[in-house]
Amino acid sequence: MPNYQARVLVNLRPSVLDPAGEAARSAANRLGVTGITKLRIGKSVELQIEAADEIEARQRLELLSDRLLANPVIEDWTLELEPCSSTS
Amino acid sequence: MPNYQARVLVNLRPSVLDPAGEAARSAANRLGVTGITKLRIGKSVELQIEAADEIEARQRLELLSDRLLANPVIEDWTLELEPCSSTS
Numbered sequence: 001m002p003n004y005q006a007r008v009l010v011n012l013r014p015s016v017l018d019p020a021g022e023a024a025r026s027a028a029n030r031l032g033v034t035g036i037t038k039l040r041i042g043k044s045v046e047l048q049i050e051a052a053d054e055i056e057a058r059q060r061l062e063l064l065s066d067r068l069l070a071n072p073v074i075e076d077w078t079l080e081l082e083p084c085s086s087t088s
Numbered sequence: 089m090p091n092y093q094a095r096v097l098v099n100l101r102p103s104v105l106d107p108a109g110e111a112a113r114s115a116a117n118r119l120g121v122t123g124i125t126k127l128r129i130g131k132s133v134e135l136q137i138e139a140a141d142e143i144e145a146r147q148r149l150e151l152l153s154d155r156l157l158a159n160p161v162i163e164d165w166t167l168e169l170e171p172c173s174s175t176s
Contacts, residue, residue, distance in 0.1 A: 001123075003125070009132050010132075011132065011134065021133075024133075024156060024157070027156055028152055028156060031151070031152070031155055031156060033148045033149075033151055033152045033156075034148075035089075035137050035138040035139050035145075035148065036135060036136070036137050036138075036152075037091070037136045037137065037138060038134070038135060038136035039133065039134070039135050039136075040133070040134045040135075041131060041132075041133050042131070042132040042133070042134065043129060043130070043131060043132060044097050044098075044099065044129075044130040044131060044132035045109075045112075045127065045128070045129050045130070046099065046126070046127070046128045046130065047124060047126060047127050047128075048124070048125045048126035048127075049123050049124050049125065050123040050124075050125060051123050057123075060121050060122075060123065061121075063119075063121055064116055064119070064121045064124075067119060068112060068115055068116060068119060068121075069112070
């Protein structure tokens with residue numbers, strides 16, 4: 001069965017405050033890294049999935065992102081999917 | 089001054105265990121999403137930075153990633169940088 005490599009990026013919705021990101025931005029200034037006008041911290045989930053075809057892999061990962069990886073009330077997610085060269 | 093859009097992906101090194109990722113993989117199975125052979129959770133940091141040119145922006149963000157965003161003992165990071173269309 002083909003193997004697919006995926007990445008799900010989970011980010012806070014623009015309307016949601018990100019205190020951790022703000023703290024990192026302040027810390028960057030103290031470190032001497034200036035000019036940062038925006039800094040928001042999200043999650044990056046790297047997956048490999050076995051599925052019959054790319055459509056099925058995408059469907060499963062969309063379900064997973066909606067139900068498990070992201071909280072749709074406060075987070076958006078994007079899915080990047082590509083066939084994996086390594087077989088399993 | 090030009091504005092650059094950047095993303096820093098921070099992931100655990102392959103040799104480091106990821107209990108949160110394992111828990112998510114088990115939860116995916118219970119949710120009925122089968123076929124996931126790998127799942128690792130990292131951070132995605134979205135930034136905007138003002139700098140004189142792309143080289144300077146890259147240097148500052150590399151310093152930031154090494155010193156603040158990632159723990160180089162257990163984490164790797166990759167930087168994606170591109171000019172930002174919106175001016176500030």
